[in-house]
Amino acid sequence: MTRHVLVLGAGVVGVTTAYLLNCAGHRVTVLDAANGPASGASFGNAGHLAPGFARPWATPALPFQLWRWMRGRDAAVRLACSADPAFLRWMAEALAACRPARYRTNLRNLQALALDSVAALDGILAETGITLEGGTGGALNLLSEQSAVETARRTAGAGVEILDREACVAREPGLAAADLPIAGGEFHGGDRTGDCRRFTVELAEEAKARGVDMAFGREAQSIRLCDGRAVGVDTTADPVEADAIVVALGVASSRILRGFGIRIPVLPVKGYSMTVDVCRPDLAPRATVLADRHRISVNRLGDRIRVAGIADFADRSAALPAEQTAKLVRGLEAVFPGAAQGDEPAFWCGFRPATPSGLPFIGATKIPGLFVNTGHGSIGWTLAAGSARRLCTAFEASLADGSRSQNRP
Numbered sequence: 001m002t003r004h005v006l007v008l009g010a011g012v013v014g015v016t017t018a019y020l021l022n023c024a025g026h027r028v029t030v031l032d033a034a035n036g037p038a039s040g041a042s043f044g045n046a047g048h049l050a051p052g053f054a055r056p057w058a059t060p061a062l063p064f065q066l067w068r069w070m071r072g073r074d075a076a077v078r079l080a081c082s083a084d085p086a087f088l089r090w091m092a093e094a095l096a097a098c099r100p101a102r103y104r105t106n107l108r109n110l111q112a113l114a115l116d117s118v119a120a121l122d123g124i125l126a127e128t129g130i131t132l133e134g135g136t137g138g139a140l141n142l143l144s145e146q147s148a149v150e151t152a153r154r155t156a157g158a159g160v161e162i163l164d165r166e167a168c169v170a171r172e173p174g175l176a177a178a179d180l181p182i183a184g185g186e187f188h189g190g191d192r193t194g195d196c197r198r199f200t201v202e203l204a205e206e207a208k209a210r211g212v213d214m215a216f217g218r219e220a221q222s223i224r225l226c227d228g229r230a231v232g233v234d235t236t237a238d239p240v241e242a243d244a245i246v247v248a249l250g251v252a253s254s255r256i257l258r259g260f261g262i263r264i265p266v267l268p269v270k271g272y273s274m275t276v277d278v279c280r281p282d283l284a285p286r287a288t289v290l291a292d293r294h295r296i297s298v299n300r301l302g303d304r305i306r307v308a309g310i311a312d313f314a315d316r317s318a319a320l321p322a323e324q325t326a327k328l329v330r331g332l333e334a335v336f337p338g339a340a341q342g343d344e345p346a347f348w349c350g351f352r353p354a355t356p357s358g359l360p361f362i363g364a365t366k367i368p369g370l371f372v373n374t375g376h377g378s379i380g381w382t383l384a385a386g387s388a389r390r391l392c393t394a395f396e397a398s399l400a401d402g403s404r405s406q407n408r409p
Contacts, residue, residue, distance in 0.1 A: 001399050002026055006233060006242035008220045008256070009374075010037040012045070012200045012381050014248035017373055017388040019124065019207045021246075024392055028212045030204075031233065031240060033219035038200035041250055041380060044273040044348030045196035046308035047299035048288045049121070049132075050382045052139060052160065052188025054114035056106045056358030057311075057377070058097040076295030080314035090267050093356035106357045113359075114379070117386025118190070124385055128206045133302045134193025137287030140172055141186040142335075144293045149184035161187040174283040179334045180293050193288045193299045195306075196381040215240070220249070220256060223370065230369035244369045244398075246391060250353040253374040262365050266375045268351035270312035272320070274328040275348075276340040278303050284339035294331035305340050307332045311352075311378075320347050352378045362387050363394040371395060 003026050007018045010032035018028045034040070069079040082088070097106060125131070140163075143149050153162045168185040169175045175182060208214050217237075223245060224232040232241040247253050251268040278284045278300075285300045296309035307328045315321070325347045332340060355361065355375040360383060362373050373391045376383045 003243040003399070004029070004241075005244045005246060005395070006031060006240055007246045007248055008032075008233065009248035009250060010034065010200075010204065010214070010216070011040050011042040011248065011250060012038060012196055012384045013250075013373055013376060013387060014246075015200050015204045015207065016124070016384045017246055017248055017391050018212050019203055019210075020120075020388045020392050021395065022207055022210055022212050023127075024396065028207070029215055029240065029242065030207075030212060031215045031218055031220055031235065033217065033236070035216050036201070037204040037214070038197040041271075041350045041352050042200050043197050044271070044308070044350055045381050046273060046297045046378070047134060047193055047195055047301050047306040048139060048297050048382075049118075049192040049194060050139065050288075050379055051111070051114040051118050052191045053141070053290070054110050054379055054382060056097065056103060056110055057354070058094045058103065058106070058356060058358055060098050060100050060103055062098045063095060076310055078310070078312045078314050082314075087267070090265050090356055093265060097357045102357075106359055110359055113386050113390075114382055115386075116389065117383050120385035120389045124203070128203065130199060130202045130206070132192060132194030133198055134195070134300060135287060136192050138187055138189040139191035139193075139288035139290065140168060141188070141290045142168065142175075142180075142182050142292060143184050143186070144181045146183045148292065152184075152186050156186065159188065159190055161189070163187055172285055172289055174285060174336045174339055175289070177283065177337050179337060180291065191288060193301065195301050199381070222259070223256060225367070228368065230367055244371065244395065246371045246373055246395075248373045250374060250380075251351045253353065253372060257365070257372070260365075260367055260370075262367070262370075262372075264361050264372060264374060265356055266353040267313070267355075268316065269354045269377070270310075270315050270349055271308065271352050271378060272310045272312075272324050272328060273306060273308040273348045274325065274332070275301075275304055275306050275346045276332070278305055278339060279341040280339050283336055285336055289335060291331065291335050294327070294334060296328065296331040296335070298332060298335055305332065305336070318349070320349050324349075352380070354378075360387055362390050364398050368398075
């Protein structure tokens, strides 16, 4: 049963959703206010496909970390007190998600989605011939203290190798010159490295070639209802009609749904990344390296290095503060000194859509014909393909339910 589906948002989540809906036989239109795909959070994505690190940020340790963050004692997280009711409610829900039982459930669900996403992404890559600019070299999480290594050894899951310092350097030779303590590391062989923006742009082109309409430069302003059902969207240009709508707008999703009594607690968390050219391949990372001392990820994207980090809950501006970008520069030089040509680094900042539990919202809403796929935090690319596949399953289920209800006496 073919339907016209309107997907709001052309980030990696929206484009992947549109592609899979098209593959399922539906007519799809993607609508985005930007002039092209991957113009928001997907643009400066770290480049780490991270099923091994798909973990909720709301852990049992979070309540003890908040005071440190608010006092500015963690270079990677900036949090300021706010009287905004939405922020306070979001934080209260996050603290509730820190309870050990809730955390374990959220962790299991997030990791299951990440593994499902790996399989779905492999299918997309095989169908389209798109390649990852990075590779399949896994991810190495550096641990600066021996106590952290021992903890990792006790708690490591299947497929995780615990390495000593020498083994870390053997896997990433550039670490031999690192200006930071390395007691050991966790190696996740199933993780990958690649350019999220490039993937999204190429998948959008593939989707377009298969018949998906890409409507850029048109912002969705409100959803149109008829007899209680979503039937289209009012935009900054002409209205767009559709049989169903998928909201995949990241941090903007809450705004467009709020008027219908649909609450999607998505908080914009500002993140930063830096991209520099490799000048010494022998000193550069081979794949993905995460450093707990600097709270950054360093990712090899062909002849470039992408450094990402910092979770800024306080700054809602589009500015690139020098103090934040300097942290990325210092972090790279500490982990892989001399590896990059740092004269002209390209900096980026954007807003990651974080939920209190760390789990995205995927599926049907209370309004017939209206669906959501949003709230993927900093691991949108990791979760995109699996989320899109689950959205498609929910959409097909809604069609089946509608057909059965129409056939009831």
